[in-house]
Amino acid sequence: MAREPVFAIGLDYGSNSVRCLVVDVRDGREAGSAVWEYPSGDSGVLTDPGNPHVARQSPADFVAGLEGTIPEALRAARAACPEMRPERVIGIGVDTTGSTPIPVDRHLQPLALQKRFRRDLGAQAWMWKDHSGMDEAEAITALAREHRPHYLAKCGGTYSSEWYFSKIWHCLRQNREVFDAAYTWLEFADFIPAVLSGLTSPDGVRAGICPAGHKAMYCDEWGGYPDAEFLSLLSPEIGALRERLPARAFPADQVAGRLCAAWAGRLGLPAGIPVAVGAFDAHLGAVGAGVGPGRMVKIIGTSTCDVLVASARERLPDIPGVCGIVKGSVLPGYYGIEAGQSAVGDIFNWFVTEVCRGDASLHGRLTREAAALAPGASGLLALDWENGNRTILVDAKLTGLLVGLTLHSSQAEIYRALIEATAFGARRILDRIQEYGVRVSEVVCCGGIAEKNPLFMQIYADVLRRPMVVSASAQTCALGSAIMAAVAAGPAAGGYAGAEEAQAAICSHKQDAYRPDPRAGTLYDELYALYCELHDSFGVAGTGCDHYPLMKRLLDIRRKARA
């Protein structure tokens, strides 16, 4: 602490709000913070009553979130910490949800800000959980399987409806006017640094390796984004877009740009400080939680993200069904491995809101009641696919299942079974990754559920049969962004030479871990075997005992019935 006090700003754009953290670069102390809820739609999400797969967000909310958080966080930091002065802020880091592509014009303005597109859902940001491109995802997977199998191998064998090209192609098919008006499509994580840097053309954007590699089949091995010939197989228009995509993508410890004077003035910050390349919230959350070799980070929110790293000195085999393995996407010098479940907290929220028609307080009551139940005592078993399956099946057309219901099955028993189902889903992912030689000796968790729900954490410890550690910071994503800001600023400005050095100074976790209970673990092993039976039968084609088409048939019937 002999060093001169300097600060970094971490911006974390989540599903419903944006958060800003002002971090003391020396020790990770969180000097001040601010949160700003997106004002549009339903908690920031724009939906289509006629199509449950649509989830969009307003780019105007994203831009407004800068002025909504940074000045307030700076004020809070100054109030709490006399050493803090705006001129001591050495950089800004940014993480966002994703894949969240935003159509922009040639001046880098989101189409959604144009009057004619203001109310057009297609012109908004296509939120990560938007599944309207399901058919396109299937077609991309089929085309890549035939023509570019190496593209697929890096993203688990299946291209998802949640990802960049599925969404853009769906827009082309469904909303030609928007597609034609768009010069290109920027990932949310690339858009914010570009805005802060005052760029006026998409051609100057320094894209993040994290969104590009994990969601857009970008890889330095084959020259960046998928080649134009392949993209033309989707459609000539997508092929033509290729030349308007960035030539290279960069890790998040690199400089995306310098804070422009206009935004510096609006935010009360020094102009010219570096803005780091953007990355996904989960990846920088993992950095903020201390991800490292053998130490997996699980970010638990509406969905979950499992982030691991494996040394890039040896070649890592492709892992079937694991969404992404991208060199440099988490920590420079390591493969970043991303897996995760498309709904976790969302499942509990759905149950409380839609099924029980309760308010948020019901979570507390159900958690208390569910905690009084013994593992396995409900006789219930669920598949956690209410929002499809992201890992290891990569199939948005899977749905949730609940079995073992009796006339005595209670609300709390179902709630607990849903938590257990997500834990089984988590174990299935971990088992798959371990089969391919990536050992996981420790799980560090972050997110509201990890901090507030001991029942959830204990069930996970028992099902995964590993201690579960909770990150000390409640804001690991913003903290990870601040870490990258400090590395982008570099040692000369009071920052760090590398991410691991910064992590060592900044990251910490709570002392009490959740320890696995062997008796519960044994019962859960039995339930997990049944979970795997259903998982494979309903989720994998050609398993012998094969209900694989059933969930898809139900969606077909639903589509017909609603037509």
Add this chain to the structure above:
Amino acid sequence: MAREPVFAIGLDYGSNSVRCLVVDVRDGREAGSAVWEYPSGDSGVLTDPGNPHVARQSPADFVAGLEGTIPEALRAARAACPEMRPERVIGIGVDTTGSTPIPVDRHLQPLALQKRFRRDLGAQAWMWKDHSGMDEAEAITALAREHRPHYLAKCGGTYSSEWYFSKIWHCLRQNREVFDAAYTWLEFADFIPAVLSGLTSPDGVRAGICPAGHKAMYCDEWGGYPDAEFLSLLSPEIGALRERLPARAFPADQVAGRLCAAWAGRLGLPAGIPVAVGAFDAHLGAVGAGVGPGRMVKIIGTSTCDVLVASARERLPDIPGVCGIVKGSVLPGYYGIEAGQSAVGDIFNWFVTEVCRGDASLHGRLTREAAALAPGASGLLALDWENGNRTILVDAKLTGLLVGLTLHSSQAEIYRALIEATAFGARRILDRIQEYGVRVSEVVCCGGIAEKNPLFMQIYADVLRRPMVVSASAQTCALGSAIMAAVAAGPAAGGYAGAEEAQAAICSHKQDAYRPDPRAGTLYDELYALYCELHDSFGVAGTGCDHYPLMKRLLDIRRKARA
């Protein structure tokens, strides 16, 4: 109507209350009625917090129900109908739920009335939906399969945990003291006529062919109840019970006894009038609704019962999975065929009460919301096995399943899917019975749901692809009992010579039937095919795609977890 006005009393003992109807024998006019709720337990049901399979009832409630209803129904009838006078009552008919065996001493007193057994769950009436004898049912099925396959053929190939000997044997194993104190076990339907007739020994009881044939493997072809040698295979004590079971059983149009002076005085009725042989509520409900060749009656309540008749002039083949085919159990001269679902209304009640934690008013709201949905539009599909499967799988160890869940699945969608699931279950039964040559050209429905829930009725019409007719009487069970009382009394007393003649005079149905919508029917055909896929996979061993053991494994794990 030129005949002298005479009246018959129909007593209908349901799951939660007893109802008495005073019927004008000439035309079926319902002159007066009364209902009395069982005061014990939870709406008359005694449960065991440690074992969800236990459901018992108090025999004292049953006896008290006589004075709780008959005098009030007579008063109501006199007030409404000046011609009605107690001396014009020509007989009493009785129906009850079942199989509901009651342990009694040698003086015909229920053990539950003895001080030492008053709080003993084993000494109470073992309610129809008690499943604690699941293991015994399996063992009886296995023994009969090996040693007396013809016993099983009449009850659909599997002896149920809901039935007489499963319960008695379970009592012997779990509660030896009660078993040893019992002289014999009377079906509820036999117990009430015996009480009204003032019998003081079980040996004088005239048992009903309906409970004996449908639940206790009684058949005149093999000399009545199962032989002592077979019952001794269960245990010597059950074998020894054989000689204390009645030698013969009788159809419900026969006289069980004559109203004794003591009860005549208490009830305000003439002593000596005939009390008809008892039968199950569903069977006499079918009689009251006008069951006949080709005309199936569906009694829809907490569970459902499908009752059909087929001429006894030709031999009817055994129908696998159909609970009972018993000559004379519904109408004399016909095979009575009983099938049904172990939970229907109970499933909706469970969902509203246990899952949604709503009160009864929620049914109305959910029905309105569900009625606004199109068939198949929810994408949900359920198996209706929350209380096991009675027909055609005869397996209490099956449980409910719900698939197709998404983060948008609503309370009303699930409610509708549960209704649809029971309709698919109903269709599966109908399909099976038709495969064996019993044609069903018309479905007459009775019960509260049939009268009050047009959505339910329309879904059934669409799924079964047949018009659904509603019985005019809201009290078909009590009406059927009164019909049997009028036949037991005979023409000389102003009654009838036979049940069909009495039905022709007394039964009627509402004019408006629910007509099947062909478009909905086509969609439901597709969903029904998926229902059958899950039905066979989870419910039938050895189907190729076979999750048959999974539900049983969950119950095993539950048992272990609760131990």
